[in-house]
Amino acid sequence: MLRVSSPHTHIRRDTGQIMRLVLVATVPGLLALTLFFGWGSLFNVALACITAVLCEALVMKLRRRPVMFYLRDCTALVTGVLLGMALPPYCPWWLVVVGSMTAIILAKQLYGGMGFNPFNPAMVGYVVLLISFPVPITQWAAPAGVLADQVGFIEGMRQIWAGVPIDGYTAATPLDVLSQNTSVLMEDLYQTDPTLSTGLWAGAGWEWVNIGFLLGGLFLLYQRVFTWHAPVSMLVTLTIMAALFYDGGSSNSGGSPLLHLLSGATMLGAFFILTDPVTSAVSNRGRLVCGVLVGVLLYVMRHWSNYPDAIAFAVLLMNFAAPFIDYYTVPRTYGHKKSRSALDKGEQ
Amino acid sequence: MGSLIKTWEIPGGIHPPENKAQSLQLPLGKVPLPPTLVLPLNQHIGTAAKPVVTVGERVLGGQLIADAEGIFSASVHAPTSGQVTAIEDHLVPHPSGMSAPCIVIEPDGADQWVELNPLEDYLDADKDELLSRIRAAGIAGLGGAGFPTSVKLNPRADHQINTLIINGTECEPYITADDILMQTRADDVIAGALILAKLLNHPEHVLVGVEDNKPDAIAALRKAAAGTEIQVVSFPTKYPSGGEKQLIQILTGQEVPSGQIPASIGVVCQNVGTAAAVYRAVRFGEPLVSRITTVVGEALQTQRNVEVLLGTPINYLLEQHGFDPRQASRLVMGGPMMGFSLPDASVPVIKTTNCILAPSKSELPPPAPAQACIRCGLCAEACPASLLPQQLYWYAIAEDHEKLESHNLFDCIECGACSYVCPSNIPLVQYYRAAKGSIRQEQIEKDKSARARRRFEFRQERIAKEEAEREAKRAARRLAAEEAKRKLAEQKVETPEPPATAQAPAGDDSLKTQRARLERNLAAAKNSLAKASEPLVANEPGGTVTEEQLAKQQARIKQAELKVHEVEKKLQALDASNANEATDPVAAAIARAQAKMSMTPEDKLRSSVESLSKRLAKAEQKAADARAQGSDTADALAQGVIKLKEKLASTQKELNELTPSTVAQPSSASRSDTDQAALAIERAKAKAAALATMSAEEKLRNQIDALKARLEKARSRLEKAEADNDENVEAFRTAVDKLDERLQQLLAQQ
Structure with a gap:
């Protein structure tokens, strides 16, 4: 018979579920990206995710932690997806890999892993790439309908893996x-x-990508994932x-x-x-x-x-x-006259 | 009366699955008489009751078996007739699984009761009468905390109660004991509420608060309350609305200030079960010996509410409901949010047992392993006290007690909402309980050491005081003794000696006599010393000198010596005090001359070299300072330094010349020096002798003459200096002025 402290009941939602909800919420945005800018973003997301999960697993192994237990929380996947969507489609593969590694190893695990990173890992990865490789990271593909042709699969692959440039696909x-x-x-x-x-309001493609993310965000709000x-x-x-x-x-x-x-x-x-x-x-x-x-x-x-x-x-x-x-934003506790910032009390 | 009254919303809160339907399918039941009843002496908050029965005694139902000990206590009564088989430690319902003194009764099945003392017209009764009946019935808060009810009904004089709240919220999932009570005994609840209102001088508002998920209870209460001052208020279901502080906020919009009781804002809160029990106690004189408890959980075949005798062992109760221990994941007393898991099913039902929860493993699975906090803030959103649970969690891990307190850890009501919503499955409340415990422990330690320190300081103070008192006594004794001595001496002085002697030290004229007396004393002392020093003579002719005699003589010699010494000293003092300035330089000159004489010329030179170098160093320092400050005197000082250097050099040279030659025989110069010194001594002595023999007037005249001569000399020197335009003119002038002044003084004396 268990002897545990109250509460004995628990909401049926854990970190893994929240992260999976976030992943689901990125779908409209990712769909819009793919529709308007080609399959490059999908590829980025996939590569970033694989790298992120591998890096996470590696570090967990090195830190002698249960690998699967930590992978199940899906935070590495979320980081991979967010970074992959932020990077320009058809950018060189190493850019994605370096960004993803930076995000997971440098920005997250070196600080102690999930919950302990002071900076958003995906954004750290992105900023490192932006500062180190400003040219490839600012080359966005032109949205569909602006240029005649969409980037083909072979073309794209050759640029991503071998660095063979595609003519005039950017805008x-x-x-x-x-x-x-x-x-x-x-x-x-x-x-x-x-x-x-x-475009209608803010440029072809972009407006729809943003509307996609807005939809995803509203979904998460509805799900009470954040306030x-x-x-x-x-x-x-x-x-x-x-x-x-x-x-x-x-x-x-x-x-x-x-x-x-x-x-x-x-x-x-x-x-x-x-x-x-x-x-x-x-x-x-x-x-x-x-x-x-x-x-x-x-x-x-x-x-x-x-x-x-x-x-x-x-x-x-x-x-x-x-x-x-x-x-400075400690809320006012029940039964207290006013919220006291930690500073006031700490000095007493 | 509708619920037109305004309600407020509390921050935070959660909506866990209610799970209240299971136990409401069956009507309120009863369980057969158990084979034993275990009645803990402490079923409430406060002091344990004191047993008033003995082992082996037969007790009747409703008989007092343990009496309240002090105000914060509640009596215990026998739930049925039977025999007291033991008064011993037994496991009691407590999270720690501790044992405490209990009275064990073996029911005899007859259920014979003591004669109860009903009160028909209780609404006209005296307040003290009502209170004493409530107190005699041993009623303690049935909601869960078990606070002795009579205490709450006796608020401090400065706490003006304007709102009485009857808490029928029952926000915890699974529990329906209050719900079924309100449905089936609404009249008792309302009648009890009226008694409570009367005891509190009919507060402005008497509210019964019920969550809107209990429509039947609300309907029953409204019916019962029709035509009374009582308002039944329903509000949206949310956990933990039933917390006392939260319910007060919902119904009044006011918050109980941190660290204070609801009465401080004019509110008293009582549970519906308590109200019903109060009614039964006042109207029928029934003591609190049973209560309604929800027995629920998927590990049971029957889930329902039962009226159960206090002291009924839980395992007996579970047996009656088809409990399957293999299915159960745990046993909880209370609800799933705030209840505690029972270490053992042999503990009894007590006054605060509102629910026995026996969930299956799928119903309340074991807690998942905790993950890292992702700072999602869901806990802060859920917190009904607007705390920052995750900050508290970090500080609890870091054991940062200061931060914990500054983040108001002690305002946490441990409702468990934060733990419930935590996606990382962190048992937050557990951390807070542990932190509270260690802070309290720390406080106790601190108090202890503070007390010890105070004790020590008191002791020190006391010792010092005693010492001071003793000292004062000693001083007083000494003073008294001196006084006595002085009186004695006065008497002596007055009788044998002429008054002139007594006044001897007064005038200048008597100096001589004084001196003469001292000299006489000296002579006498010397005489006695000589006498004492005489060789000892044996006491008896032919015998030897005894040791005793020897010791005595030595003592005598010592005394005589001391006396001589003393008188000599007095004489000297007299000389010194009465000698005029003129004698001082004489004595000093003698001393100097004697010192000089006793020195070899080499030593003399050496000492002068030494003093010169000292002076030089000082002068150099002064000159440097002056130069640094840009003073006008810098040049003069520098010149002084040069002069000193020259002198030092010459003295050094002299010393060098002297050293090899003077080792054997003193030089003529040194001899003449010695002679000169001897002469000076002679002169000074003669002067001193002359002075000593002179009268005061003569002395004064002498002095004046000497001063006049000196003044003359100084004046001539000054004139010369003025003529030469010497740089020391000023110094000469001040010297002349001083001498003149002195002369005037002496002339005035004359």
Whole structure:
């Protein structure tokens, strides 16, 4: 007969299940990526996942931990999927492998494994690649309908594995176009740029990818995998920032709120990166603060820095700040007059 | 009365599967009389009751078998008639699986009862009467905590109670004991609530709070409460709404301040079962000897609620319900959220036993192994006290007690919501319990050491005080003795000696007489010393000098010597105190001259070299300082240094010349030196002698003359210096001024 401490009952959902829900939630976004940018993203995801799981298993073996027990939590898979989707389709295979290894070994396991990593592993992997190999990682395939041909299987494989370049399969992303634009009115930009002109709101392909991730995120919200605080505050802040600096669509404009919401990795970041429980702030108030700051940082970097998109940087910077934010956002406990930040009491 | 009253929402909370239907399929049952009844003396929070029966005694149903010990205690009564077979330690329902004193009764099956004392018109009864009946019935909170009910009904005078809450929430899954009670005995509950309200001076609100998953109970209560001051309030089902603090928040919107009791915000909370028991005790005089308990779980064939006698062993109860131990994963007393697993099924049902849960292995499987915390924050969302469970978890692992307390660990009600939702299966509550335990332990240790320190300090203080008192006594005794002595001396002085002597030290004129007296004393002392030193004569002619005599003589000699010494000293002191300034330089000159004389010339030179080098060093230092500060005197100081150096060099040279030659015979110079010193001594002595023989007036006149001469000399020197434009003019001038001043003083004295 068991002698255990209460509670004796437990919700039938564990970390593995939550991670599997996250994986399921990425499907619409991944589907959109595949539909509009070809099978390259699928391949990236597969390769990143295999590498991630192998690395995780290897480290677990080295750390003399039960390998299967830890693999079952599916966190390595999630990291692989997120990284694979963030990397450009048809990028060289080693880029994916290096990124995935960095994410799992460097950013996650060296810090103690699941639950102990201060930074989002997928984003660390991505940033390492972005800084080390800026050229291949910024070459995005053109969305379907913009160029005549989709990249074929053989062509793609040759580029991925052997580095044989494909002619003219890339196109500037809407955010690239926006950051390079210095003289054209927004209205004209929407007419002249091939990607923007073929899209409805924020460029062909990109808007659908973002809508896909938004759907996935709403699914996770519905499943109560995370709370609304961080993603909503981030998206609202981004909208406000974009509205503030829209500048009436002049050549100086930072782009419309809709463009910002539906381009780049906005929705992926809001619902899949920012909500990573391990590295985010703990309390709901803290998450609100975190989301606001990521929104501000994201817009600032998109508009004024050399990087067209900056989800990874913004989120990593907030990962740095999360403990600090936690420090000042301790909720008010039942029966206490006001929330006392850890600082007040600690000094007593 | 509808539930139009406003309710508030509590933060957090969870919705675990309710599992309440199983035990509600059958009506409230009864179990046959068990072969033994084990009644722990402590079934409540507080002091254990004291047995008032003896082993072997026959007791009747309802008879008091253990009396409440103090206020925070509750009596125990025999649930049926039978024989007390033992008063001994027995396993009791406690998470630790501990044993505690119990009274064991073997029922005789007759179920004979003592005569109960009913009270018809209880609503008109005196409050004290009501309270004493409740107290006599041994009622303790039946909701689970077991707080002696009468204590809660007697709030502090400064706690103005405005709300009485009857808790019928029963938010724990599986448990339906209160539900069935409210359904079947709603009238008892309401009547009990009215008694409680009367005891609390009819608070503004009397509320019965029930979760909305018990529609039958709500309906029954509403019917029973119609036309009374009582409002039945239903609110959405959520665990842990039934926690006292949570229910208060739901029904009043107020929070019980941390570390205080509900009465501090004017609220008293009682369980529905308690209310019913209060009614039975007041109206019929029935003591608390049975309760309704839910017996539930898939390891049982029958799942239902039963009215069971307190003291009924759990294994007997389970037997009656077709318990299959092979299927059961565990045995829990209480609900699945806050109940504790029983180490042994032989423990009895007690006043707080609201549920016996015997789940199958599939129903409540063993806990999954804990994984790492992923900081998902689900626990924080579930926490009804708005704590940060995962932070507490980290701090509990790190045993950071300070942080735990600053994150309000002690506001955790251990509801288990955080553990329930944790996707990593971390047994959070277990960590908090352990941390609370060790913090309490630490506090106890701290208090202990603080007490020890205080004790030590008190002891030190006491010792010091005693010492001081003794010292004071000693001082007082000494003072008294001195006083007595002084009085004696005064008497002596007054009678034999003329008053002149007594006043001797007063005037200047008597100096001489004083001196003369001292000299006489000295002579006498010397005389007695000489006498004492005389060779001893045997006491009896021809005999030898005894040791005793020798010792005595030695003592005498010592005394005489001391006396001589003393008188000499006095004489000297007298001389010193009465000698004028003029004598001092004389004495000093003698001393200097004598010292000089006793020195060899070599030594003399050496010492002068030494003192010169010392002076030089000082002068150099001064000069350097002055230069560093840019002072005007820097140059003069530098010159001084140069002069000193020259002098040092010459002295050194002299010494060098002297060293080889003077080892054998002193040089003429040194001899003349010696002679000169001797002369100086003679002169000084003569002066001293002259002074000693002079009267005070003469002395003064002498002094004035000497000063006048010195002043004259100084003046002439000053004039010369002024004429030469000497740099020391100032020094000369001050010297002249000083001398002049002194002279004026002496003249004034004259």
